[in-house]
Amino acid sequence: MPKKCRHLLQTSDLSLDEIKLLLKKASVYASDFNAVSLETKEKMQNKIIVALFFENSTRTVSSFEIASLRLGAKIVKLNMQTSSASKGETLTDTFKNIHAMQPDAIITRHAFSSAPFKLAEFSQCPLINAGSGVSAHPTQALLDLLTLYQHFGGLENLKGKKIAFIGDVKNSRVANSNIKLLQRLGLEIMLCAPSSMLPSVSLKTTHNIEEAIEFADILMSLRTQTERHNAPIFASLKDYGNAYCITQKRLETHAKNKEIIILHPGPVHRDIDIESTVLEDKRSKVLEQVKNGVAMRMAVLEFLLLD
Numbered sequence: 096m097p098k099k100c101r102h103l104l105q106t107s108d109l110s111l112d113e114i115k116l117l118l119k120k121a122s123v124y125a126s127d128f129n130a131v132s133l134e135t136k137e138k139m140q141n142k143i144i145v146a147l148f149f150e151n152s153t154r155t156v157s158s159f160e161i162a163s164l165r166l167g168a169k170i171v172k173l174n175m176q177t178s179s180a181s182k183g184e185t186l187t188d189t190f191k192n193i194h195a196m197q198p199d200a201i202i203t204r205h206a207f208s209s210a211p212f213k214l215a216e217f218s219q220c221p222l223i224n225a226g227s228g229v230s231a232h233p234t235q236a237l238l239d240l241l242t243l244y245q246h247f248g249g250l251e252n253l254k255g256k257k258i259a260f261i262g263d264v265k266n267s268r269v270a271n272s273n274i275k276l277l278q279r280l281g282l283e284i285m286l287c288a289p290s291s292m293l294p295s296v297s298l299k300t301t302h303n304i305e306e307a308i309e310f311a312d313i314l315m316s317l318r319t320q321t322e323r324h325n326a327p328i329f330a331s332l333k334d335y336g337n338a339y340c341i342t343q344k345r346l347e348t349h350a351k352n353k354e355i356i357i358l359h360p361g362p363v364h365r366d367i368d369i370e371s372t373v374l375e376d377k378r379s380k381v382l383e384q385v386k387n388g389v390a391m392r393m394a395v396l397e398f399l400l401l402d
Contacts, residue, residue, distance in 0.1 A: 254281035262317030
């Protein structure tokens with residue numbers, strides 16, 4: 096029987112108190128990436144972390160690598176295009192072989208929603224889900240929460256805030272994880288997308304971006320995940336952008352008398368998801384999300400490996 100260890104496969108793996116603890120620790124690191132205690136660095140210096148990504152990544156894999164190094168740990172990134180997976184080795188066999196080398200933690204991303212849950216059944220080291228199919232991306236939801244926590248000044252100020260997810264909600268693991276986490280914290284949620292991009296849920300929905308902007312204190316734009324579509328939904332991304340791009344004009348018309356902030360998990364399709372001028376103004380928190388990704392992943396690694 097595998098020994099008992101903590102995994103982070105979905106946000107529900109964490110209690111509310113643990114989420115508060117992660118926010119507190121990540122806030123310290125967001126203020127100063129070098130604010131790692133000597134005790135933590137000493138404990139982490141012999142830790143070896145493996146990043147096992149079967150899907151492409153820029154922000155997530157880089158921020159996990161930087162987070163590991165800032166804590167003092169070592170990280171090994173596998174290039175799956177040149178690994179034995181490209182020769183037909185199964186996911187389970189690849190994982191078991193890496194696991195046999197006894198790393199202290201494994202970070203994994205896979206196109207199948209069930210992948211991390213299957214691997215966790217026999218993992219004897221902490222397993223972190225860095226994105227699984229369309230189902231979950233817990234550290235992204237946590238870093239997004241950190242961004243809101245900073246902007247609104249604490250968890251107590253988030254209850255009752257309104258957030259609209261705009262775009263390919265149905266195929267977004269980011270939206271799925273965020274929705275589950277933010278519902279626990281009392282935020283009101285609206286989903287805005289064409290019918291084919293909306294999941295079957297008992298939440299407020301609209302096909303009209305103007306309605307979503309009028310509803311929300313927070314807009315989270317999502318890219319169109321064309322790689323997960325069976326057939327084209329719009330004739331072109333430009334046509335999609337005409338209907339769902341967050342533009343200066345739309346904000347001036349429908350959010351004129353309120354403060355609103357804009358998030359995006361990346362990669363952003365400029366002038367398709369968010370207009371370039373909006374992406375560059377103070378309402379956009381996209382680069383803060385990226386910075387917070389390092390801070391939150393530092394906190395998560397420390398929590399799973401040391402606490």
